[in-house]
Amino acid sequence: MPSWLNRSQLVLVAALLAAGLAQFFSNHLDSYVLSVAMGVGINIVLASSLNLINGFTGQFSLGHAGFMAVGAYTSAVLTGKLAAQLNPIFGGHVYLLFPFALVVGGLVAAVAGGLVGAPSLRLKGDYLAIVTLGFGEIIKVIFQNVEYVGGAKGLNAIPDYSNLFWVFGTTAITVYTVWALLNSTYGRGFLAVADDEISAEAMGLNTTRYKMVAFVVGAFFAGIAGGLFAHLNNYINPSGFDFNKSIEIVVMVILGGMGRHTGVILSAILLTVLTELLRQFGDYRMVIYSLLLIVLMILRPQGLMVWPFKNPLWFYLKAYWPFRMLARRPTS
């Protein structure tokens, strides 16, 4: 194991390689299965990044779809309308242009996150929820009225650059980022802010800064997820990023158990696949979906997947061969 990579980063690199491999073999897969798989990945990115804000830092945001929209529109404009100007810079290589567009989309969303967060993070609980909800609606209305991006008709003919590698690569990076950010002495501060803001301040934590970091990082990944979404569906319109979309992501976080890494990932997978499976029921789809949510919340109010044992999964796995190599401490 190279000394400059520690265990968690090794897992990240492995995940990126796996995403690459999956892409390499993806032409054998049915295109419907592919698009559902990518939908799952995008939803994991959205749910994990919202989990950082809502779950770990305890700030109830309902504006995630708004940040997603900012990222989606920004990246779609970069790969569409501005592609002619950008292509000479990247020598016409899509595998350079697309990540550039995604990252810029994420950055613009992060800036939006900062702009919304700065005034509104003084508010708590329901009040913050309402302000972020309002922000999401404002974003939607802005895009509806900007003719450059198609207004209410939306943007179409977005190139289909999203593939398994980009989607699952982003998923891996998002999950790693949220995990790594939380698993440090600095990161425990997010949880402290969620638990008790007054005593967090009294212990010397700048709670405003923590909330801003969570908000900006969360918005960044929501923006990237938006970019992936746009280049998967080839079409975006403002009403696709409305209040309902935000709620959908919030439901994933709540169902997964606020502030749980694995649970939220699992619930993102479950809910995405579930909506696809329920398509056959036509008009009854949302009824069944809602009923299932109610049943799940009654049965597992603490979250879908709360590990029932004392030690983390890793503790039990590391005794076995393929994991033993990872468990070894770096020799440096």
Added chain:
Amino acid sequence: MSATGLQLNKVTIRFGGLTAVSEVSATVRPGELAGLIGPNGAGKTTVFNLITGVYSPTEGAIEFAGRAITGLRPFEITARGIARTFQNIRLFGSLTVFDNVRVAFHLHLRQGPGQSLSRGPTFHHEERELTERTRELLEIFKLDRVRDEPARSLPYGDQRRLEIVRALATQPELLLLDEPAAGMNPAEKVELMKLIQFIQERYKLAILLVEHDMKVVMGICQRIHVLEYGRKIAEGTPAQVRENPAVIAAYLGYDPENGPTK
């Protein structure tokens, strides 16, 4: 800390028409164990909230170590070296005992979000060092056996102790304890008095203590400030305060069961 310690100069705070604290002046010298007493509603906790920046005084100024701290935010005041505990325990309930203390090292961290992501050698070095220091603190205060329990699952006395340990982890020069003996039985109170004296000696701290229990206050405090209806009515050694007629009238004289503690 410079020789000045904590100084309150005619601090007043009004909430609408109510003057909760009125022109209170007081000094806590470096290394001193001072007490702040007064009947219920006298404004003791409000004084704490003023010192720690939860409230800003309407009038007057607060100085610590020769610098004004009036109007600073709570975390900035903690950074200047004033840590506190709360009357109604405010631990990070869902965090483990270990993490509660670890988080409080925040002010002395070299890492930030960037290092949490890159996880380089300096990051690991710091994490190991903090783990060691946290373990040490927990051991001194006999909380090492529950280090992986969530803080909210601890028994009451341990929670109080953990709050003090957490405050110590910020490496303060002045420690404010808000009714640390509340809800404790007599044996626990004796234990607590020893603990407070131990902390003061070991960490060379000044301590300001709000407490209702006269045995505790009279037993350990070197100087006592007395509040009544937001005004300071007396100051002095335990012996002086005990003899002070204003204090007896305001406070001890009204205690129907024990009478004046003498």
